[in-house]
Each structure stands twice: as structure tokens, then as C-alpha cells.
Amino acid sequence: MSQERREIQVVVFDVDDTLYPERQFVRDGYCAVADLLRRELAREDLFEDWLWRRFLDGQAGGAFDALNEHFHLALDAAAVARLVECYRFHAPTISPFEGIPALLERLGKTHRLGLLTDGPAQMQKNKVRALGLTEHFDERLVILTDLLAPGCGKPSPAGFEMIAERANAAPSACVYVGDNPAKDFVAPNALGWRTIQYLRDGQIHAHKPAPAGGEPKFIVKTDEEFLSCLQ
Numbered sequence: 001m002s003q004e005r006r007e008i009q010v011v012v013f014d015v016d017d018t019l020y021p022e023r024q025f026v027r028d029g030y031c032a033v034a035d036l037l038r039r040e041l042a043r044e045d046l047f048e049d050w051l052w053r054r055f056l057d058g059q060a061g062g063a064f065d066a067l068n069e070h071f072h073l074a075l076d077a078a079a080v081a082r083l084v085e086c087y088r089f090h091a092p093t094i095s096p097f098e099g100i101p102a103l104l105e106r107l108g109k110t111h112r113l114g115l116l117t118d119g120p121a122q123m124q125k126n127k128v129r130a131l132g133l134t135e136h137f138d139e140r141l142v143i144l145t146d147l148l149a150p151g152c153g154k155p156s157p158a159g160f161e162m163i164a165e166r167a168n169a170a171p172s173a174c175v176y177v178g179d180n181p182a183k184d185f186v187a188p189n190a191l192g193w194r195t196i197q198y199l200r201d202g203q204i205h206a207h208k209p210a211p212a213g214g215e216p217k218f219i220v221k222t223d224e225e226f227l228s229c230l231q
Contacts, residue, residue, distance in 0.1 A: 014178035032090035114141025155186035181210035
């Protein structure tokens with residue numbers, strides 16, 4: 001085990017709730033939708049506050065259908081779809097978790113860094129760009145699963161296999177860092193990667209149960225704990 005732990009070459013990160021608080025994007029997206037509605041409907045309602053309270057109450061799904069009904073907006077399906085598009089593809093104002101830029105700077109001196117993330121490709125590109133972190137990642141090791149064939153999002157192994165092949169790295173030399181036990185760690189575990197769940201306050205999915213074989217190999221709460229898992 002000690003020999004294996006000296007051979008880590010590639011560290012791959014999830015994006016949402018791993019590099020930054022996903023709640024920031026949610027709140028910012030609600031504000032973008034609210035601004036759009038106020039402009040188009042000439043109303044002054046604080047739509048974003050209602051959406052945010054609903055989210056904090058654990059109701060994330062169907063947000064804009066619920067908004068339409070609650071405020072009697074009389075929007076048809078196409079108009080609601082435009083709200084979803086606005087939410088997903090607005091230019092977000094988000095910032096990394098404290099310490100992430102310094103951590104990536106440090107890791108980049110000794111490891112190749114990559115990303116593997118689900119979600120609409122343009123939305124995920126917008127997030128990474130807004131975070132100002134693109135310079136830390138090897139472009140060849142950035143996988144947006146939305147750009148792969150259907151069914152290649154997590155927990156599919158496809159993206160992980162692609163990264164290892166592009167890096168010319170053995171599975172035991174690869175690490176995946178994520179937040180969501182429900183889907184993040186199944187595939188890399190099965191492939192023989194090292195998996196790390198980095199717990200932070202306010203994460204949305206960190207409490208979800210893992211499927212069989214989906215438990216992270218390490219759970220950390222600090223950079224020191226995280227770095228020790230790479231030794």
C-alpha cells in the first residue's frame with residue numbers, strides 16, 4: 001500500500017460542491033431568472049427570494065413550474081423552458097471554496113490535474129470560467145460528460161477511462177475528488193482509482209447514501225487530510 005501511495009500522478013476533481021459551493025450557483029441562477037421575469041412581465045415581485053426559501057426547505061425540483069403556479073404567471077411550457085435555459089446558461093457570479101486556488105496551485109507542481117463533471121456542457125464551462133481556475137487543469141484531462149455519448153455521465157466509467165488513457169496513467173495512479181456518494185465514486189472505485197470525498201459545510205448532496213461499491217475510500221475535511229491521502 002505504501003508503494004502505491006507514492007505513485008499518484010493524476011488528480012481529477014468534480015466541479016459542483018467540490019471546487020465551489022453549488023448553493024452559490026443556485027441562488028445566482030434564481031436571481032437571473034427573477035431579473036428576466038421582472039423585465040418581461042413588468043412586475044416587481046421578489047421571485048428569487050421565494051425560490052430560495054423553497055430551495056432551503058429542500059424543494060429543488062420543478063422550481064419554475066412551481067414559481068409559475070404560485071405567482072399566477074400564466075406561462076406556457078415554452079416560456080417555462082426559457083426560464084430553465086436562463087438558469088442553466090446565465091453567466092454566474094460564483095467563487096471557489098476558500099483555499100481551493102492555493103491547493104490547485106500546490107498540486108499542479110507535482111501532479112497533472114483534471115476535471116470530470118456532469119451537467120450541460122456550456123453550463124459547466126461557464127462555471128469553471130467564472131471560478132478563474134482553468135489555468136490549473138490540463139485541457140486534455142477535462143471531461144464534460146455531456147459531450148460524450150448518451151449514458152456516459154456518472155456513474156458510467158467512460159470519462160474516467162478516457163482520462164486515464166489520455167494521461168497514460170495506471171488506475172492506481174489516479175485520484176477522483178468529489179462530494180456526492182450517490183454517483184461520484186462508483187466508477188473510479190471499480191476501475192481501481194483512489195477516491196476522496198471532501199466534506200464542506202453546506203454541500204447539497206454529501207449526505208446521500210452510496211450504492212454498493214460507491215463509498216469513497218477516504219473522507220476528508222481539511223487540506224492537510226486531503227494531501228495526506230495523496231502520499
